[in-house]
Amino acid sequence: MVLSAMNPGLKRLPARFYRSDAGREPVREWLKGLEPEDRKVIGEDIKEVEFSWPIGMPLDRSLGRELWEVRSSLLHSRIAWVVFCIDLALKRKEGGRT
Secondary structure (H helix, E strand, C coil): CEEECCCCCCCCCCEECCCCCCCCCHHHHHHHCCCHHHHHHHHHHHHHHHHHCCCCCCCEEEEECCEEEEEEEECCCEEEEEEEEEEHHHHHHHCCCC
16 A cells, blocks of 8 residues: 555545556455455554554554554454555655655
């Protein structure tokens, strides 16, 4: 998943799913294969990062080298991680700091 530093509307960091040259979106495909309850929790957590960036632990944290994670707590003591990066090229275009 790629989070863009552009700011359409109220989102501080709008999400875009990675798309391969062949047009596949593996994160979106993974999400669609989950149970509806799990998909809802993960989607709400991604939305929280989009609107409230930066948040910090326990929801998101840096993995270093411009990679971040969204950590979602699911039912039955399970955890899901969605790894994302911030599109720094768009941030530079806006004149923001990198």
